[in-house]
Amino acid sequence: MATNVQTRDGGPAPSRSASRRSHGEGLFRFLSTGAGVVLLGIMAAIAVFLIAEAIPALRANEANFFTELTWEPNSQQAFGIGALAFGTVLSSLIALVIATPIAVGVALFISHYAPRRLAAPLGYLIDLLAAVPSVVYGLWGLAFLVPLLRTPSQWLNENLGWFPLFAGEGIIGGKTMLAGGIVLAIMILPIIAAISREVFLQAPKMNEEAALALGATRWEMIRMAVLPFGRPGVISAAMLGLGRAMGETIAVALIFPATFDITFQILTPHANSIAANIANGFGEATDIGRGALIASGLVLFVITLLVNMAARMVINRRKEYARAGA
């Protein structure tokens, strides 16, 4: 370790070489530092330009941006994020509730249950889920999942209608919050599974072997030695998944029916989200309308930024902790 640190810090000792060389050195250092600064600059610029282009529309807005439910920036210059933000949060939470347990199961399967020779290819299979473009999931959801869910939705509504989420009268099924939530769950499953798998694989082998030697069954070993170790990793993976679900656009833009109301009835065709509204509303937006969409995008940016930063902090603290322990 000591030699590594020395070379990293000190770099090459001989600086007696020709000045042409030191020019190259300076240029290279400048380029690589510059590229990093450009990246930071882009992040700042995203915030600055979204704010700058959103302000005129927010000034023209005659309703309260945070509480108003409807979105009429083109005709009445009254729009609010209320219903959209609610839809974004609810659909992402549905996705998270469905995806996390399955993803943890998949991660355990690949890290501790699958035959060792099959583990890598099976893991690749799950990664393939992430390679399918979101517009394809949208098309699949629209043409296959939405019709498929109609009968189960009606059954849930008839038999478990007392439960607020499954309540509702009139049309049941179709382009619902549930359909969008399931598609989102499929899309965030690979990232949660991939990170959880990495964490489960890092669980100390000594503890696992000790548990087995004490006569624990495989499940008891996992519960005692793997899950406690992996919990922070799984939590941050779920948060990254949450951030991704909130920002996911095209799949839900195709599935959500673009309504503007707040309801917990996930089996009725009332659903929308910030991202879906941007995709669906952009085509016919006027100047004020575009500004309004940019303002909603800014809200989405801030929410996902907070979720992602929180997740990254959990992961990074874990990393430092693991390094200190090693």
Add this chain to the structure above:
Amino acid sequence: MTSTPIKEVREDGRKTSIQHISTSRRIKDRVVQGLVYLAFALAVVPLVSVLWLVVSNGLERFDLEFLTHSMNGIGARDAHGGAYHAIIGTLEQVLLASLISVPIGLFTAIYLVEYGNNGRLSRAISFFVDVMTGVPSVVAGLFILAFWILFLGFEYSGWAGALALSILMMPTVVRSAEEMLRLVPNDLREASYALGVPKWRTILKVVLPTAFTGIVTGVMLAVARVAGETAPLLMTVFFTNSINNDPFNGPQMGLPLFVFDQAARPNDTAIDRAWTGALTLILIVMLLNLVARLIAWWRAPARGR
């Protein structure tokens, strides 16, 4: 039923106490194992379903006409038309996005590994690269709309789409390149320094060539990821039904946008085109993925040597 407990007692008698696992614990173990297998099966079902539907529905219109014609002059209910304009657009936009994001991403990775020394700037960059991977694609599109089109006053173009895609590509390129650069053994760097080679030439002639295939793999995976992005294109390249080979002038189509546009139309003929577009898109993305994996696999034995 009465005989089973007796049997168990007999078995218990033969076993040493340390091997004995009570029935309830064994059942719990089996149940969890079943759940874990079920979870994996549940995760594979949508993948199989998506791929099957895309292939079976997409093959119907997957012909030469689809690949060589645009949607120019195709009526709302007509069956013909194709995605040539969208395929051209996607290829050009992705290429341009790579040309922007690969140098920036690669140099950032070099900074993080070779020059950063884990200082404050390097930690800030590293953190925000992670955060940047979580920037929603639609926000990247809105940013280019706000900056390039509304603020600077340029028109919708393939280039604007490429700018938006490059924002999504950069963090992926940085992360994969950084990982590859860190895999280069320090002995190689030290040997080069010992010969009096300056640091920048060491990076250029020793570190980068060693990590080259790994970096190419990472770039290909990043390209595959952005090739399927729709949302950022929506507000940067706009829609067009005709062929536009010039990414710097006027609206240009993209293949994901084509699928979105056709899928949102009510006619069956449009839905058919959407499926075929989806098939084409998946083929392009999978091909890029496959090439990336092949490069990685081709490199793997060299690591063992």
